[in-house]
Amino acid sequence: xxxxxxxxxxxxxxxxxxxxxxxxxxxxxxxxxxxxxxxxxxxxxxxxxxxxxxxxxxxxxxxxxxxxxxxxxxxxxxxxxxxxxxxxxxxxxxxx
Amino acid sequence: xxxxxxxxxxxxxxxxxxxxxxxxxxxxxxxxxxxxxxxxxxxxxxxxxxxxxxxxxxxxxxxxxxxxxxxxxxxxxxxxxxxxxxxxxxxxxxxxxxxxxxxxxxxxxxxxxxxxxxxxxxxxxxxxxxxxxxxxxxxxxxxxxxxxxxxxxxxxxxxxxxxxxxxxxxxxxxxxxxxxxxxxxxxxxxxxxxxxxxxxxxxxxxxxxxxxxxxxxxxxxxxxxxxxxxxxxxxxxxxxxxxxxxxxxxxxxxxxxxxxxxxxxxxxxxxxxxxxxxxxxxxxxxxxxxxxxxxxxxxxxxxxxxxxxxxxxxxxxxxxxxxxxxxxxxxxxxxxxxxxxxxxxxxxxxxxxxxxxxxxxxxxxxxxxxxxxxxxxxxxxxxxxxxxxxxxxxxxxxxxxxxxxxxxxxxxxxxxxxxxxxxxxxxxxxxxxxxxxxxxxxxxxxxxxxxxxxxxxxxxxxxxxxxxxxxxxxxxxxxxxxxxxxxx
Numbered sequence: 001x002x003x004x005x006x007x008x009x010x011x012x013x014x015x016x017x018x019x020x021x022x023x024x025x026x027x028x029x030x031x032x033x034x035x036x037x038x039x040x041x042x043x044x045x046x047x048x049x050x051x052x053x054x055x056x057x058x059x060x061x062x063x064x065x066x067x068x069x070x071x072x073x074x075x076x077x078x079x080x081x082x083x084x085x086x087x088x089x090x091x092x093x094x095x096x
Numbered sequence: 097x098x099x100x101x102x103x104x105x106x107x108x109x110x111x112x113x114x115x116x117x118x119x120x121x122x123x124x125x126x127x128x129x130x131x132x133x134x135x136x137x138x139x140x141x142x143x144x145x146x147x148x149x150x151x152x153x154x155x156x157x158x159x160x161x162x163x164x165x166x167x168x169x170x171x172x173x174x175x176x177x178x179x180x181x182x183x184x185x186x187x188x189x190x191x192x193x194x195x196x197x198x199x200x201x202x203x204x205x206x207x208x209x210x211x212x213x214x215x216x217x218x219x220x221x222x223x224x225x226x227x228x229x230x231x232x233x234x235x236x237x238x239x240x241x242x243x244x245x246x247x248x249x250x251x252x253x254x255x256x257x258x259x260x261x262x263x264x265x266x267x268x269x270x271x272x273x274x275x276x277x278x279x280x281x282x283x284x285x286x287x288x289x290x291x292x293x294x295x296x297x298x299x300x301x302x303x304x305x306x307x308x309x310x311x312x313x314x315x316x317x318x319x320x321x322x323x324x325x326x327x328x329x330x331x332x333x334x335x336x337x338x339x340x341x342x343x344x345x346x347x348x349x350x351x352x353x354x355x356x357x358x359x360x361x362x363x364x365x366x367x368x369x370x371x372x373x374x375x376x377x378x379x380x381x382x383x384x385x386x387x388x389x390x391x392x393x394x395x396x397x398x399x400x401x402x403x404x405x406x407x408x409x410x411x412x413x414x415x416x417x418x419x420x421x422x423x424x425x426x427x428x429x430x431x432x433x434x435x436x437x438x439x440x441x442x443x444x445x446x447x448x449x450x451x452x453x454x455x456x457x458x459x460x461x462x463x464x465x466x467x468x469x470x471x472x473x474x475x476x477x478x479x480x481x482x483x484x485x486x487x488x489x490x491x492x493x494x495x496x497x498x499x500x501x502x503x504x505x506x507x508x509x510x511x512x513x514x515x516x517x518x519x520x521x522x523x524x525x526x527x528x529x530x531x532x533x534x535x536x537x538x539x540x541x542x543x544x545x546x547x548x549x550x551x552x553x554x555x556x557x558x559x560x561x562x563x564x565x566x567x568x569x570x571x572x573x574x575x576x577x578x579x580x581x582x583x584x
Contacts (some may be wrong), residue, residue, distance in 0.1 A: 031456065034518060
């Protein structure tokens with residue numbers, strides 16, 4: 001299966017990864033190769049088989065709701081790219 | 097006496113207990129070894145010698161637990177932690193420019209457990225970027241070289257861990273395994289690596305790649321060391337909702353060496369075209385050794401095996417596309433500030449912060465989850481995962497464990513597969529089935545091909561770590577592969 005330039009650009013937009021013109025051809029080729037591998041699953045009959053989301057055998061995990069300290073503010077802010085008044089500064093999310 | 101850095105963890109522990117050496121002697125010896133070989137091997141992303149010596153001095157006063165007088169099993173012994181596992185205030189880069197400046201505010205649970213036993217951290221291990229690779233070549237910083245042949249890869253993604261243990265820099269390492277990232281580098285570097293049952297070791301503080309598959313596990317020089325390290329890191333953790341409450345056996349005292357009556361399955365689908373003939377020969381010979389020790393051998397069949405690779409990559413890449421959405425340049429990590437809008441900033445942050453393989457995997461996972469393709473890829477893979485689990489369940493009625501090659505070939509030359517993702521992925525064909533099923537598997541050295549180490553993989557049902565370790569131990573007692581060290 002070959003994937004088109006437009007599809008590559010569409011996927012890149014969905015996952016918000018910037019791509020340049022000169023990367024597109026190589027991406028088309030390499031993504032298509034892996035999709036060919038993915039499609040080998042078409043040969044397996046799974047019409048009667050339910051999905052398994054998780055490899056563990058877990059039930060829903062509940063715990064009592066007890067108050068506990070969260071991470072200290074300084075240790076969270078220490079990794080933030082931009083800070084203002086003890087808050088993380090980002091560009092405007094809603095424009096205009 | 098052999099050189100200190102050539103000893104196993106257990107051997108050094110005995111010297112420490114008899115006070116023939118001090119923790120500072122051991123740490124200094126490891127740091128000297130790193131000085132001597134690290135330039136050629138490149139197993140570390142960061143080394144903190146001052147911290148290691150400080151930890152050694154602290155350990156010197158507390159080799160034994162307060163009150164009981166019992167020794168801490170890992171006290172004073174130097175190790176390496178994979179750089180995808182959080183260490184408080186210390187670099188934890190995931191081998192990515194995205195996290196080059198990141199300093200976690202906390203220790204991963206597995207790390208905290210080792211530190212509470214007075215273990216000595218030498219530094220953080222090189223790896224494929226975000227654990228996405230099988231050769232450690234996608235590290236954003238530098239490749240790691242296989243200590244057995246410096247022109248070859250150490251495997252991956254925990255290549256730094258396997259190489260550091262093989263080269264005598266660290267006595268053991270913590271790696272993480274999503275589709276083989278502990279077992280395959282252990283095989284290629286001639287050391288032991290174990291991927292535990294999903295949920296046995298807490299994932300708290302392990303930087304997520306594919307959350308339904310990721311597990312932390314030990315890389316060691318022999319099986320006894322592996323049992324010791326595993327005993328120290330297992331246990332339920334309220335900080336990881338997928339962590340299981342299982343009995344915590346003492347894996348070391350379970351090493352009886354007795355495999356009489358154990359039924360070993362040899363799955364036909366793991367010995368097919370594409371496996372190196374000397375790899376196959378070494379594993380078949382190892383099976384004969386185990387048979388000679390009293391185990392019985394049955395041929396079994398796992399027909400869905402050829403599809404496990406596609407199933408694994410669809411699941412792993414889908415999960416990675418969701419997990420890595422958090423890297424947006426806002427809260428932590430690399431942030432591209434020169435952008436007109438917040439969205440341009442996010443796109444540039446991810447364009448420049450991630451390497452090529454990581455970006456390809458996020459894009460493929462995004463595609464597999466996108467409208468119109470979800471059923472054909474992601475849901476299909478979840479159904480195939482059920483088949484793979486059912487086949488393992490069935491086959492473990494017929495046998496107690498499976499013996500297979502860990503990887504189809506020994507270590508390959510640096511650069512050989514770097515630009516051919518599918519060829520790189522094919523090397524994971526024997527390790528991904530156990531990952532998809534969430535069951536444990538260990539790789540143990542069992543011979544050589546072209547002068548390079550070969551590993552055999554022993555796979556067992558859920559929570560069979562004790563059995564797998566004992567099979568590996570019995571094999572080691574009957575052979576000498578685990579005693580060989582790479583040339584200087």
